[in-house]
Amino acid sequence: MRLVPVAGLAAVVAFAACSNADRGRLTPSGPQFAHVQDLDGTPDLIVDGKRLADSWVIYDQTFLSTTCSVIEGGVQAGDHRVLRFTVTTPNIGDADVFLGNPLDHVAANDGLYEFAACHNHFHFRHYAKYELISTDGHMWRAAKRGFCMIDVTPWQSDGGVSSWVYRVCGTKTLPGNQGISVGYADTYFKWLGGQYFVLDGGDGQAPIPPGDYIIRITVNPPFVAAKGEPCPHVDPDGFCHQLLESRYDNNVAEVLIT
DSSP, X not given: OOOOOOTTOOEEEOSOTTOHXXXXXXXXXXXXXXXXXXXXXXXXXOOOHHHHHHXXXXXXXXXXXXXXXXXXXXXXXXXXXXXXXXXXXXXXXXXXXXXXXXXXXXXXXXXXXXXXTTTTEEEETTSEEEEEEETTSOEEEOSOOOBOOOXXXXXXXXXXXXXXXXXXXXXXXXXXXXXXXXXXXXXXOTTSTTOEEEXXXXXSSOOOOSSOXXXXXXXXXXXXXXXXXXXXEXXXXXXXXSSOOSOSTTOEEEEEEO
């Protein structure tokens, strides 16, 4: 990884970490059922490694004190060198990932969502994990704190998929409709809040020196439930996952950067 400036890419980060404006998405007035839900079967999520490999870039950014990355993400206000990247998570299974309205999950206290006051909406817990790993095994975490699952782009479509089902994140007072349709992918573009590693130590982690690294992205990652924490689904190795999938062994993409 060569820490060199990229001309024309200095920027000011002045948005919440995952607001609708931040994600660059339209927000319909309510859930949009443009085609019939497919709930017969089991979802299977993967990470698009090619898109990850083609997307990463390093440049300098100014983080304002009013951004959620600073308020709750642990990043110090000011100028920082960042490694940014895009993450796309297609559903290649034979059923939709269906979550529906986050407010229903909060009312049920099922542990899937937590409220983020800075963003004024709910974050899905344990949806993805972003890691940067050195050749000697040292690991850094990205600043991403929360996710909203919606249909963003058709996945390897031949033109037959032209509409979406899940398109509304929802807020504390407005219902949402979250999920990922079969043959669709959710995408967090590299310019969005949290889609970066801070390279200069400005997030409280050790500075990242030049060298060879692996970007590792895990969707629906395994976790060990804390005392009192729900464990919705268990894989063959005994680890918890928030989402049921037909497979858990294809949830990781790794990209070598030099």
